[in-house]
Amino acid sequence: MKIAQKLKDQLWWMIISVDYDYSRIAIADHDLTDETLTLWLEDKQDFKNSLDECLQLDIKVREFAKIIKAENFNSYEGSKMHPIKFFVYKARIEINTPIKWYLEDASVVEQQWAREATLKAILTQLVETEASGCSE
Numbered sequence: 001m002k003i004a005q006k007l008k009d010q011l012w013w014m015i016i017s018v019d020y021d022y023s024r025i026a027i028a029d030h031d032l033t034d035e036t037l038t039l040w041l042e043d044k045q046d047f048k049n050s051l052d053e054c055l056q057l058d059i060k061v062r063e064f065a066k067i068i069k070a071e072n073f074n075s076y077e078g079s080k081m082h083p084i085k086f087f088v089y090k091a092r093i094e095i096n097t098p099i100k101w102y103l104e105d106a107s108v109v110e111q112q113w114a115r116e117a118t119l120k121a122i123l124t125q126l127v128e129t130e131a132s133g134c135s136e
Contacts, residue, residue, distance in 0.1 A: 001063050001125055010055055011126055018043050022123055028054045030115055032102075037064045039119060059118060065098035067118050073110060074101035 003011070018024040028040045029051055040054035048054050068074050078093040096105050102114055 001059075001122065003122065003126060007057065008126060011057075011123070014041060014043070014055055015123070015127075018045075022120075025119070025123070027115055027119060032061070032064075035061055037061060037115070037118065039115060041119070057119075057122070059122070061099060064102075064114075064118055067121050068098035068102060068114050071114070071117050073106070073114050073117075074098050 014025060015022070024044045026042055026044045028042045028048065030040070031038045037059045039057045039059070040051045041057055042048050042054045072092065074096055075092045075094045077090060079088050080091045080093065081088050095101050102111060106114065
């Protein structure tokens, strides 16, 4: 996932301001359009009065969909029967495409898990990218 330098700087500022305790970073609000998932981030120990005071993180919908699929949110492990040879095998069974699953099938809690997994993926990528950049 490509993160713009300005956003990297803002995320690092947030990470430093929470003393590297990622569990303090909360999603204050969110919005999903056809093209973008927007997350507004804040420190759990320093709640903001408005979204304008929060860090706005925009993620392309296709990136959000990749995370939903990678985390297996939109599927479950089940049994399928081979259509010709009639033997049963274990497989991932897709409930719906990632974004349709999020919008139509996911519970409120599952939607929250998907957003939190997205935030975690971005923070992990940021830290791993910077860590690997320091060792060169």
